[in-house]
Amino acid sequence: MLDHAWGAREFTASDVMAATGLTRSTAIEAMDTLAEMGLLEELPNARLAGDYRKGRPARRFALHADAAVLLGVDAGHTHITATVTDLRSHSLASHRTTHQIDAEGPDDRRRAVLGTVDEALRRAGRSRGDVLAIAVGVPAPVDATGRSPRHPDGFWERMNPDLAEALAWAPLVRIDNDASLAAVAEGAVGAAAGCADYVTLLAGDRLGAGVVVDGRLLRGAHGGVGEMVAFDHVEGVGSAYGLGAMAATWARAAVAEGRLTPGGALAGLAADDLDGRRVLEAAAAGDPDAQAIAERVGAVLARIVSVLGSMFDPRRVVVSGAIAAGVADVVDAARLALPTDLHLPAPELVISPLGADVVVTGAVSAAADAARTAALDVWATRQA
Known part of the structure; x- marks a missing residue:
């Protein structure tokens, strides 16, 4: 149900039944449950919205896009850009800083990333507690745990000084290579859309x-x-x-x-x-x-x-x-x-x-994928 909501502008129980094969009673129960959790919002019915139909108007729902925010970060060699979006990836605010990264240590790098993220959240009128998922691109190889291997002169460790741990206050965190996130962006909305290889x-x-x-x-x-x-x-x-x-x-x-x-x-x-x-x-x-x-x-x-x-x-x-x-x-x-x-x-x-924003665009897309996959688990854990 939630996956259907993420891809639909608005919907009724009949729409969900046609798309998912759920029975009407199950579809209505799922919509009500997700609305109670805050992940869906119920819209005015068709008659109140001016779309008059005979008979009882169908209940209409949509994803509650403001229920949480996503963060995409391009933590480059000399710049850091953070973009805050709603759950539909509509941009709410961005912030960019520049740094002489090679002259800074791991603690400075972490503070720079966190400071840029916090300022972007402030500009969006949100806080860390509103973040559902964050994805960060760094100029270094990154393994499945979000960590980078040792580099002969320490460059990779400087670019990714345990950022996964520094950002662990967010429920869903993905640290990845910047070119990999650029590939995510190109496949989602860029020159490789619809291409599998x-x-x-x-x-x-x-x-x-x-x-x-x-x-x-x-x-x-x-x-x-x-x-x-x-x-x-x-x-x-x-x-x-x-x-x-x-x-x-x-x-x-x-x-x-x-x-x-x-x-x-x-x-x-x-x-x-x-x-x-x-x-x-x-x-x-x-x-x-x-x-x-x-x-x-x-x-x-x-x-x-x-x-x-x-x-x-x-x-x-x-x-x-x-x-x-x-x-x-x-x-x-x-x-x-x-x-x-x-x-x-x-x-x-x-x-x-996609221009200079390709990495942050891919980071937002990666954060959205993580949120779409695990939002229900995160909400269930919060309400347990």
Whole structure:
């Protein structure tokens, strides 16, 4: 009954009977029970609502969307974004902070995440006690318990310093890799909606991949599926730097070596002022130096896509994240450079429409999935 309510705008006992096969008496009893628990709300009947029908008007119900809130968090390397939604994932408030994370210890990281969450709740007019489910994306592999393995320089532990424990005041908590949550978003409302086999390539400062095979998000023993460090050893790639970082590095080298066309868009910039966004914007505007760099990045992307295609056999690879808005030239070049000698059909390469909020969008979707699965258990425990 509750699952039906989550997917329906409003409904009557007859609607539930048709959708679930329940008898009328069972459907009415379940609706009344869920209304008493606060998970459903009874709406004005059809006659009071102005939709006149002969005979006794049917009782109408809907999910009580304000009964609790969901939290989606993108706890990135230098920023933290928290979004509060109602049970239907309608946004109520967001808050974003920036940090020099590498200079902070685990306690600072936990305080930063909790502070951002609490401020988002304050802006939404809610409190921790109203939270039913929270999902957090971090730039680190995460295992099924919400913990990250050790990293040679401690980076993963800094990004995920036992956040599952720090957020244990919420009934339902999911800590996950940020690229995995980006994949959740793409499958739910993005470029992979309706696709059961795809890879989301989160192209931030470094590359990360969320892998979905046969409709299931893959994790691995330590949460390492989709970690891209292996590309440090792949000829033609050489590192796991993000697409924008590659473009900026090569543009700065060209400036330093005096290889840019005099009077061009890039030639007039100091090396320190060049970032991936500016290089890709210049390429889109037709600057030949920037276009050459975009083609070079595209060739690397093609190699990455071909390796992912051989490993996971996806139908689609989605370039996702904030950089996606400016990578049309890179993706066009990558499509032309995709190898044809890998036996399997090359995956379709597409650009995400979700922009910089893809991780927090996936986190909200993951929180909603958890809530939809376990809300009844949480409410039963509260009322026991």
